[in-house]
Amino acid sequence: MxxxxxxxxxxxxxILTKERGLEVYLDGEPIGETPLNETDVPVGIYSLTIKRNGKIIY
Incomplete structure (x- = not known):
């Protein structure tokens, strides 16, 4: 057995950006702020969103 x-x-x-402290979301769930360093994510297809002060910029 x-x-x-x-x-x-x-x-x-x-995720590295020129501006620090941007909010990073995967499928609408917050996962951290930039710079985002080597966060473990299950393999799959996701919607990535980056916001500044609550407004979508990417």
Missing amino acids: INATLKYPTFKLR
Whole structure:
């Protein structure tokens, strides 16, 4: 018998911008501010949004 724990594959998301402190969202959920350094994200298709003071800029 083999006991194993399966993990979903992830990737490292890194977002660098000239302006610091921009809000980063994946599928409408906040995941941090820029610069965003190597955040683990499950592999998939996402909607990426970047906001400044609550207004979408990307």
